Amino acid sequence: MSTESGIPDYRSQGGIWQKFKPVYLDEFISDENKRILYWQRKKELWQGIKNGQPGRAHLFFKELYDSGKLMGLITQNIDGLHEKSGLPKDLMVNLHGTNLEITCLRCGDITDAHELFDDLDLEHGAPLCVNCGGLLKPNTISFGQQLRGEDLDKASTLALSCDLMIAAGSTLLVQPAASYPVIANENGAVLAIITLSETPLDDVADFVFHEKLSDFLDLLYETPFF
Ligand SMILES: [Zn+2]
Secondary structure, X not given: OOHHHOOOOOOOOOOHHHHOOOOEHHHHHHOHHHXXXXXXXXXXXXHHHHHOOOOHHXXXXXXXXXXXXXXXXXXXXXXXXHHHOOOOHXXXXXXXXXXXXXXXXXXXXXXXXXXXXXXXXXXXOOOEOOOOOXXXXXXXXXXXXXXXXXXXXXXXXXXXXXXXEEEEOOOOOOOOOOHHHHHHHHOOOEEEEEOOOOOOOOOOOOEEEOOOHHHHHHHHHHOOOO
């Protein structure tokens, strides 16, 4: 979805997790050195996140929304590009959180990431909450951190109430995201998969397009009925 926008992929060959050993949540909480390391990495990625612009695939879903056809969007992406495309926040389920927000692990306060990164100085330690002194962390789900119950509920509700689910740009290998197309399909929704690689759900899907999203959109916009 976001590779066209210059956002690196996390899991594929050459992806972020091949370069960096992840910092787990318990390490982040207990070890100041790990916290600093985590923030240094986020700081390196920040310019890309700050300047990232929605690609055609993001704009395609915004177009569906504008024409009244999109009731929700479930994503594992943490780059905030769907929000930047203009999709309302309450329509979205950011299963893995978002890099555009900072949260306090103690009081739960959520602030805009721009303010913090603009004058982030790690010389004096990892940043702390101005309200309660708790540890601040980008509002993303770290390794070893549970997904939010309210997000899982919202995603299930969407899967159970849609009549078409489009699984776009996902290998459908990572849970729980991969379970929502199954729930939708078992509940009678039409399932369309658009992704370059084969997926475990190809056999049950109603439509399968093994294309890059950009190539798929080229084909789509060429069709006369669209
Ligand atoms: Zn706090």
